[in-house]
Amino acid sequence: MKQTLTEILLQALRRAKDKGELKLETQPTITLDTPKDKNHGDLATTMALAMAKAEGKPPRKVAETILANIQDEEGIIAKTEIAGPGFINFFLKQDRWRKTLFDIDDQGHEFGFKDIGKGEKVQVEFVSANPTGPLHVGHGRGAAVGDALANLLAAVGYDVQREFYINDAGRQVKLLARSVYSRYRQMHGKDEPFPEDGYHGTYINEISASASTSASVGLEYIDRSFEESERAFAEYSKDQMLADIKKDLEDFGVRFDVWFSEKSLLADGSVKKSIEELKERGFAYEQDGALWLKSTAFGDDKDRVIIKKDGEYTYLATDIAYHRNKLARGFSQLVNIWGADHHGYIPRVQAVIQAFGHPKDSLHVILIQLVAILRHGQPVPMSKRAGTFVTLRDVVADVGADAARYIFLTRKTDSHLDFDLDIAKEQSRENPVYYVQYAHARISSIFRETESRGIKIPARETVQIDLLDLEEEQNLIKALARFPEMIEEAALAYEPHRLTFYLQDLAGTLHNYYYKHRVIDAENPAKTGARLFLMKQIRIVIQSALKILGVAAPEKM
RNA sequence: GCGCCCGUAGCUCAGCUGGAUAGAGCGUUGGCCUCCGAAGCCAAAGGUCCCGCGUUCGAAUCGCGGCGGGCGCACCA
Numbered sequence: 001m002k003q004t005l006t007e008i009l010l011q012a013l014r015r016a017k018d019k020g021e022l023k024l025e026t027q028p029t030i031t032l033d034t035p036k037d038k039n040h041g042d043l044a045t046t047m048a049l050a051m052a053k054a055e056g057k058p059p060r061k062v063a064e065t066i067l068a069n070i071q072d073e074e075g076i077i078a079k080t081e082i083a084g085p086g087f088i089n090f091f092l093k094q095d096r097w098r099k100t101l102f103d104i105d106d107q108g109h110e111f112g113f114k115d116i117g118k119g120e121k122v123q124v125e126f127v128s129a130n131p132t133g134p135l136h137v138g139h140g141r142g143a144a145v146g147d148a149l150a151n152l153l154a155a156v157g158y159d160v161q162r163e164f165y166i167n168d169a170g171r172q173v174k175l176l177a178r179s180v181y182s183r184y185r186q187m188h189g190k191d192e193p194f195p196e197d198g199y200h201g202t203y204i205n206e207i208s209a210s211a212s213t214s215a216s217v218g219l220e221y222i223d224r225s226f227e228e229s230e231r232a233f234a235e236y237s238k239d240q241m242l243a244d245i246k247k248d249l250e251d252f253g254v255r256f257d258v259w260f261s262e263k264s265l266l267a268d269g270s271v272k273k274s275i276e277e278l279k280e281r282g283f284a285y286e287q288d289g290a291l292w293l294k295s296t297a298f299g300d301d302k303d304r305v306i307i308k309k310d311g312e313y314t315y316l317a318t319d320i321a322y323h324r325n326k327l328a329r330g331f332s333q334l335v336n337i338w339g340a341d342h343h344g345y346i347p348r349v350q351a352v353i354q355a356f357g358h359p360k361d362s363l364h365v366i367l368i369q370l371v372a373i374l375r376h377g378q379p380v381p382m383s384k385r386a387g388t389f390v391t392l393r394d395v396v397a398d399v400g401a402d403a404a405r406y407i408f409l410t411r412k413t414d415s416h417l418d419f420d421l422d423i424a425k426e427q428s429r430e431n432p433v434y435y436v437q438y439a440h441a442r443i444s445s446i447f448r449e450t451e452s453r454g455i456k457i458p459a460r461e462t463v464q465i466d467l468l469d470l471e472e473e474q475n476l477i478k479a480l481a482r483f484p485e486m487i488e489e490a491a492l493a494y495e496p497h498r499l500t501f502y503l504q505d506l507a508g509t510l511h512n513y514y515y516k517h518r519v520i521d522a523e524n525p526a527k528t529g530a531r532l533f534l535m536k537q538i539r540i541v542i543q544s545a546l547k548i549l550g551v552a553a554p555e556k557m
Numbered sequence: 558g559c560g561c562c563c564g565u566a567g568c569u570c571a572g573c574u575g576g577a578u579a580g581a582g583c584g585u586u587g588g589c590c591u592c593c594g595a596a597g598c599c600a601a602a603g604g605u606c607c608c609g610c611g612u613u614c615g616a617a618u619c620g621c622g623g624c625g626g627g628c629g630c631a632c633c634a
């Protein structure tokens with residue numbers, strides 16, 4: 001709809017220029033917005049205001065010229081007007097809007113899913129939690145956003161891969177092993193101090209206990225030193241944690257295509273190789289006995305250490321190899337979803353990307369602000385080390401995966417999120433997710449009713465959509481017509497939260513209609529048919545949007 | 558000290574690639590079930606869009622400077 005009108009406007013400009021009525025030294029961009037106020041038309045443009053200065057004419061004059069040159073061959077425009085300082089408002093013919101219903105009927109769940117990506121490969125890396133403890137709510141937010149974003153990008157034609165990067169090589173895993181080892185020894189009556197920085201959660205005890213009966217650890221290490229035991233405990237503990245993490249994510253409805261091991265980069269020599277390549281490219285140098293990345297060449301505050309004086313790699317070293325590996329896999333766009341506390345790391349990694357000869361913006365980092373958990377109105381202090389944190393599993397058990405996902409997605413990622421457990425639990429029926437799901441269930445309920453009465457939803461060949469002439473019906477149709485552009489904008493902006501707001505708006509429009517008018521009118525089969533046809537298309541769009549968010553569309557609640 | 562994010566209704570937040578009278582949910586007040594699902598609808602009250610200056614025909618939106626809150630500034634990961 002918007003596209004058609006944009007075409008018409010472009011032609012009008014061309015015509016005005018040919019006739020010498022407009023100078024058009026620079027091609028103006030055509031912006032069309034849906035006005036907040038319905039009295040301002042279905043679509044409005046401010047282009048005349050923007051062009052006024054360059055044309056040297058008052059905006060209203062420019063608007064008049066544009067309008068005078070419009071040729072509406074298809075006949076979609078019902079009325080135009082120039083308002084205020086020079087807005088051009090377009091009122092479109094109702095039957096044109098109604099055709100949207102046929103589009104949805106034809107395309108089904110493909111409706112609104114343009115092929116912007118053209119099959120380009122895109123990777124979304126998210127969660128990537130250290131396998132040293134259970135996932136907490138912050139990870140849940142990242143998981144919800146990452147998964148929805150991946151769905152969204154797939155919906156607009158990208159070939160999307162979901163990846164989880166496993167930090168299984170560093171000190172954290174060693175500390176995990178050490179913690180489990182200590183509890184294990186204590187469990188078997190040995191006098192073993194617990195490491196000062198060890199992980200304190202009860203899950204450590206559980207792993208220690210299960211390790212004792214496992215095939216790979218068993219009772220063999222009760223009297224062995226940590227040095228002798230480390231490998232077995234590290235492997236066992238990490239595997240247990242990863243299995244847990246995978247389970248939590250699956251229960252949350254999130255699945256990854258690739259689980260990428262940091263350790264594998266060390267094992268197969270790619271860390272060494274990547275560093276060599278950086279040296280060859282002139283972006284790594286030695287100083288003070290350490291090896292540095294020349295990240296200042298790309299705008300970082302200072303250069304960063306890759307290999308420490310003692311010969312150990314820093315975290316950056318494996319990240320260099322990891323991002324080189326990603327780039328080599330042929331993605332046109334890399335999206336990393338990180339906790340906001342890692343924001344200082346962005347210039348470094350973007351420097352790496354550029355050092356390997358790729359444009360800076362081939363990596364897009366989305367920062368997720370931290371989630372504060374409130375219980376009884378008070379913030380719950382969270383520390384992984386101290387073992388006090390609210391796990392994703394707890395939240396899912398409390399409020400359900402759908403509500404949790406939806407809450408995570410009703411805020412843009414830049415915003416801090418207060419997740420009040422009591423409200424999410426006690427007022428769960430007030431939760432926005434139910435409002436949207438209820439709309440879906442309501443339509444489904446109507447269909448159950450018509451089915452029991454033997455009323456059929458008409459096919460598009462027989463339906464009389466011109467009977468949909470109520471204002472509330474127009475509102476619904478226009479909301480549906482907005483879906484494709486909303487999807488496109490959300491995808492290009494990497495902002496899945498826009499879908500939740502769209503859905504709430506659509507659901508509200510439906511609830512309003514439902515209350516005011518009855519879909520089934522036994523006296524008027526033709527009108528009933530048209531309304532059922534409308535309901536059918538609304539249901540399709542709700543389903544599509546909820547599916548992208550990863551939230552269920554229940555037929556009954 | 559430097560950097561990033563946030564500051565919009567009592568609360569939690571949308572709106573921010575500049576547009577017309579700033580929105581939603583919750584909460585408050587009042588109304589709506591003989592009728593397809595009341596997990597719903599309608600209405601009312603509620604605002605210095607943190608402050609100041611600037612750019613602009615036009616600023617919640619852009620720029621600069623403050624203030625307040627969060628986070629980060631390692632040869633940790």
